[in-house]
Amino acid sequence: MSTTTAHARGHGSTDTPILHAEAITHTFGSLLVTDSVTLELAPGERHGLIGPNGAGKTTLFNIIAGEIVPDSGSVHLGGVDVTRLKPDRRARLGLARSFQHNNLFTDLTVRENLSIAGAIAHRVGHVAWRAFARHREVHASAESLAVALGLEEVLDTVVRHLSYGTQRQLEIALALALDPMILLLDEPTAGMSPEETAAMKAMIAALPASLTLLVIEHDMEVLFDLADRITVLDYGKVLLQGTPREVRDSDVVRSRYLGMQ
Amino acid sequence: MIGRDPLHLPVAAALVIAAGVAWYGGDFFRHEVLAEIAIYAILAMSLDLLVGYAGLVSLGHAAFFAAGAYATAACTVFFGWPVSAATVAAVGCAAALAAVAGVFVIRVSGVFFIMITLALGQMVYAYFFKASEFGKDDGMAGIPRPDLSMIGLDATDPQVFSALTLIAAFGVWALLRTVVGSPFGAMLVAIHRNESRVRALGCPVPRYKLAAFVLAGAIGGFAGSLIAQHSGFVSPDLGFWTVSGEVLIMVIIGGMGSLVGAALGAVVMVLLRHELSHRAFWEAIGLPADLASYWQFVMGLIFIAIVLLAGDGLYGRLLTTWRRLRRS
Ligand SMILES: Nc1ncnc2c1ncn2[C@@H]1O[C@H](COP(=O)(O)OP(=O)(O)OP(=O)(O)O)[C@@H](O)[C@H]1O
Ligand SMILES: [Mg+2]
Numbered sequence: 001m002s003t004t005t006a007h008a009r010g011h012g013s014t015d016t017p018i019l020h021a022e023a024i025t026h027t028f029g030s031l032l033v034t035d036s037v038t039l040e041l042a043p044g045e046r047h048g049l050i051g052p053n054g055a056g057k058t059t060l061f062n063i064i065a066g067e068i069v070p071d072s073g074s075v076h077l078g079g080v081d082v083t084r085l086k087p088d089r090r091a092r093l094g095l096a097r098s099f100q101h102n103n104l105f106t107d108l109t110v111r112e113n114l115s116i117a118g119a120i121a122h123r124v125g126h127v128a129w130r131a132f133a134r135h136r137e138v139h140a141s142a143e144s145l146a147v148a149l150g151l152e153e154v155l156d157t158v159v160r161h162l163s164y165g166t167q168r169q170l171e172i173a174l175a176l177a178l179d180p181m182i183l184l185l186d187e188p189t190a191g192m193s194p195e196e197t198a199a200m201k202a203m204i205a206a207l208p209a210s211l212t213l214l215v216i217e218h219d220m221e222v223l224f225d226l227a228d229r230i231t232v233l234d235y236g237k238v239l240l241q242g243t244p245r246e247v248r249d250s251d252v253v254r255s256r257y258l259g260m261q
Numbered sequence: 262m263i264g265r266d267p268l269h270l271p272v273a274a275a276l277v278i279a280a281g282v283a284w285y286g287g288d289f290f291r292h293e294v295l296a297e298i299a300i301y302a303i304l305a306m307s308l309d310l311l312v313g314y315a316g317l318v319s320l321g322h323a324a325f326f327a328a329g330a331y332a333t334a335a336c337t338v339f340f341g342w343p344v345s346a347a348t349v350a351a352v353g354c355a356a357a358l359a360a361v362a363g364v365f366v367i368r369v370s371g372v373f374f375i376m377i378t379l380a381l382g383q384m385v386y387a388y389f390f391k392a393s394e395f396g397k398d399d400g401m402a403g404i405p406r407p408d409l410s411m412i413g414l415d416a417t418d419p420q421v422f423s424a425l426t427l428i429a430a431f432g433v434w435a436l437l438r439t440v441v442g443s444p445f446g447a448m449l450v451a452i453h454r455n456e457s458r459v460r461a462l463g464c465p466v467p468r469y470k471l472a473a474f475v476l477a478g479a480i481g482g483f484a485g486s487l488i489a490q491h492s493g494f495v496s497p498d499l500g501f502w503t504v505s506g507e508v509l510i511m512v513i514i515g516g517m518g519s520l521v522g523a524a525l526g527a528v529v530m531v532l533l534r535h536e537l538s539h540r541a542f543w544e545a546i547g548l549p550a551d552l553a554s555y556w557q558f559v560m561g562l563i564f565i566a567i568v569l570l571a572g573d574g575l576y577g578r579l580l581t582t583w584r585r586l587r588r589s
Contacts, residue, residue: 065461067457067461086460086465087460087461088460088461088462088463088464088465088466089465091460091461091462091463092463096461096462097461099458099461103455103457103458103461104455104458105451105454105455105458106454106455107454108450108451108454112447115447116447116448116451116459116462117462119444119447119448120448120459120462120463120464121463124444125444125445125447125448125464125469126444126445126448126469126472127443127444127445128439128440128443128444128445128446128472129439129440129443130443130444131439131442131443132442132443132444132446132447133442135444138444174458174462177462178462178463
């Protein structure tokens with residue numbers, strides 16, 4: 001298994017990884033869910049994370065995002081040790097994530113959802129003396145993000161009245177509203193119709209090249225087109241790291257993962 | 262969040278007009294009640310910032326009420342400070358208490374938050390009950406009202422003092438209105454609705470909760486200062502948990518998450534307390550005057566009715582009714 005950084009898309013070979021999770025180990029009770037996992041992403045890299053149900057993919061996301069403090073191991077973002085930092089600090093350092101299960105402000109409208117994220121992104125959340133409505137830059141970026149993601153029709157709809165697929169889009173939009181350097185997407189197309197999946201795939205492919213992406217995806221086809229490299233997790237262990245082609249051609253993945261499909 | 266409440270300005274205007282009409286030509290008793298309503302409205306609005314906006318259900322808000330009242334008493338009686346300076350000191354003391362306590366209480370949420378704030382309130386109560394320098398359970402008397410001779414007014418005149426408290430209540434409403442309409446207010450609502458998501462978006466949630474707790478505590482202290490000036494004395498009862506409970510009931514029956522709702526709750530609660538305990542009231546509506554001794558029982562029945570008939574409080578009921586009328 002290669003531990004050298006793959007320098008995807010011709011980024012200079014002296015780049016320090018923008019995301020570096022080193023020897024992460026974590027247990028839930030007696031269950032070893034993450035077993036000395038090491039992950040290095042070069043700036044701008046598109047990295048896929050696959051593995052069967054319960055392999056520990058979401059747990060690894062939660063560790064990278066700071067929701068879970070691992071038993072051992074370290075996480076660095078852009079060379080900064082964030083192992084002890086809370087999720088909100090990591091978010092402010094440029095790490096955004098979407099959730100496997102939609103995690104939205106369901107009683108609020110799409111516009112309000114995006115404006116909340118926008119207020120944080122624009123660093124105005126602490127302003128208590130000036131009307132929110134007058135922070136036009138926040139609302140303008142919320143609107144333009146909605147337009148870019150095809151949510152402009154539903155801007156003033158309360159989220160819980162939206163279809164599942166549209167809520168899923170908003171889930172991604174909230175993460176994008178932070179204008180992150182690193183974006184973690186946990187099964188972005190889960191539960192979507194084939195058309196919605198295709199649209200989501202196109203949207204992800206069109207994200208700026210400077211954005212570093214780590215995507216958990218069950219739909220192998222989505223990842224094979226999208227990813228520069230793929231990490232295969234199995235029972236908390238890294239089974240294989242390599243290009244999509246290497247992963248597809250690997251016997252062990254065929255038997256352990258693809259064979260299960 | 263904020264923009265979707267079309268009634269707050271009309272209702273606020275109606276309350277201001279009603280207060281003006283009640284004040285104009287009111288007698289001594291009327292002005293006493295008006296001042297009390299105004300002071301409890303301030304307390305209820307400050308609690309609503311926590312309960313209705315930030316989702317922090319506190320059962321210890323009377324701690325700040327008492328702290329503000331005692332600080333006012335100490336500054337005026339012990340140090341002979343002018344009432345204006347004592348009021349500022351009261352707000353500062355309550356804010357400091359909220360900041361120190363807040364660091365601990367905002368770590369927990371839900372029912373634990375209710376319990377820990379209840380404990381905080383009872384600690385403050387127990388302290389004043391035992392502190393001999395503050396007169397133990399007798400409290401302190403002789404707290405003056407502001408000296409308004411410069412503008413030719415006398416604040417010991419109930420009419421003048423009630424006007425003062427009503428203006429103060431309006432000022433607090435305007436201040437809190439600004440806060441809840443700001444990005445900070447939107448963050449509080451977001452924290453209330455989905456704390457884990459706001460955190461993932463990069464909001465330092467504990468800092469925001471603490472800021473809300475301190476602001477609410479400071480305004481609670483302001484209300485406490487006014488109640489000390491109003492009655493001229495302070496006692497540990499101001500910090501007793503039933504006071505916290507009463508203010509929470511005001512917020513709930515008035516309408517959580519709406520400042521005018523909280524003020525409305527204070528109006529209803531203070532008026533009911535005064536009317537139901539008066540024999541004349543029962544006689545006037547043709548019922549036995551002895552019912553006046555059962556006023557707390559009747560009040561309980563009324564609250565149950567309000568909660569059953571208007572789950573979102575009176576203001577919430579008003580909003581849904583208005584929306585239904587507009588749709589038809
Ligand atoms: N908070 C928790 N407490 C105890 N066990 C947990 C917890 N979270 C996850 N697990 C367990 O850890 C294992 C890994 O879960 P995780 O959600 O990371 O898997 P996953 O790879 O994301 O799976 P899926 O594809 O189903 O989303 C599972 O067996 C799960 O039941
Ligand atoms: Mg998962």
